[in-house]
Amino acid sequence: MEYAPHLSEIADRYDAILCDVWGVIRDGRALLPEAIEALRRYRADHGPVVLISNSPQPAPRVAAQLRSMGAPDDAWDDIVTSGDTTLAAIRELGPGPVFHIGPPGYDDALFEHAELDFAPLEDAAYVVCTGLKFDRRDEHPDDYREMLAAMKARGLPMVCANPDIVVQWGDDLLWCAGALARLYREMGGDTVISGKPHRPIYELAFETLAEAGHHLDRSRVLAIGDGPETDLIGAERNGLDGFFVAGGILGGDIDLDTFDLDAVRPAIEEYGTSCRWAAAQLKW
Structure with missing residues (x-):
């Protein structure tokens, strides 16, 4: 692992970038202008940029959200999401009946394309999990053990639409669907x-x-992200160089002001992975 405080220092090594969203170009509440500018400059002078997000929303909804937050239209070429790939998994399993775990209303854009028959847990053929069901600021995955035990007793598969364990929301970390899938x-x-x-x-x-x-x-594609369990392991499994942004979900565990690779390395290795590059934030 090497320190890369500026993307411009390594940009010539890569022909394209796959970049995470939450924790890299936005902190949940707002966009991160320096990260947006880094992608814009890379795209202008070096190659294409695709945002690759574990959002359970389909790509057009994520694009609309970013535009509503003030994102420019020249910082990336396209977006792919976990919501997009989840739709393919749902189609293979069929229309249901399906029990949904997730915040009411938030995932309507996903389900508009799925044509599912929803049902209570006792009648369901499988489960789609898009997040914690009520208020993830106050809830914990352990609160779902009884529900998950009932699912397990019936042998129901869980389709997880967002594999993230937690996501950055300003200075807070919020539980995601991946935490329930891991527990299940x-x-x-x-x-x-x-x-x-x-x-x-x-x-x-x-x-x-x-x-x-x-x-x-x-080997000439760079995968940027803040999640060791998702972004870095994903890069490693798929033959890509990983770029770890420490100011995301691990920002509370790492001193970003005195960025030290010797401190970052064990924080990543705890997850059984590694990366090619690391920095506190994504900057040009």
Whole structure:
């Protein structure tokens, strides 16, 4: 792992970038202007940029959210999401009946394309989890043990639409659907996950690039993210160089003012992964 405080210092090594969203170009509440500018400058002078997000929302909804926050239209070429790949998994399982775990109303954009038959847990054929069901600021995954045990007793698979364990929201970390999927697996339940770090979302990103005429050597593609369990493991599994942004979900565990690779390295290795580059934030 090497320190790369400025993307401009390593930009010539790469022909494309796959960049995470939450924790890299936005902190939940607001966009991070220096990170946006870094992607804009890279795209102008070096190659395409695809945002690769574990959001359970389809890509057009994520694009609309970023525009509403003031994102420019020249900082990336396209967006792929866990919501996009989740739709493919749902279609394979069929219309249901389905039990949904997640915040009411938030995932309407995903379900508009899925044509699902929703049902109570006792009648469901499988479960789609898009997040914690009520208020994830006050809830903990352990609050769902009884529900997950009931799912396990019936042998229901869980489709996890957002593999993130936590996500940055300003100075806070909020639990995501991935935390429930991890607990369900620990309890012996069956999970279906196609977002980062799993292959389907990366294949979708490269298909998107190929459709735009970019046929790339993966050794010359940079994957930027703040999540060791998702972004870094995903990069490693898919033959990409990983760039770790320490100011995201691990920002509370790392001294960003005196950035020290010797402190960052063990924080990443705890997750059983590594990366090619690291910095406190994404900057040009």
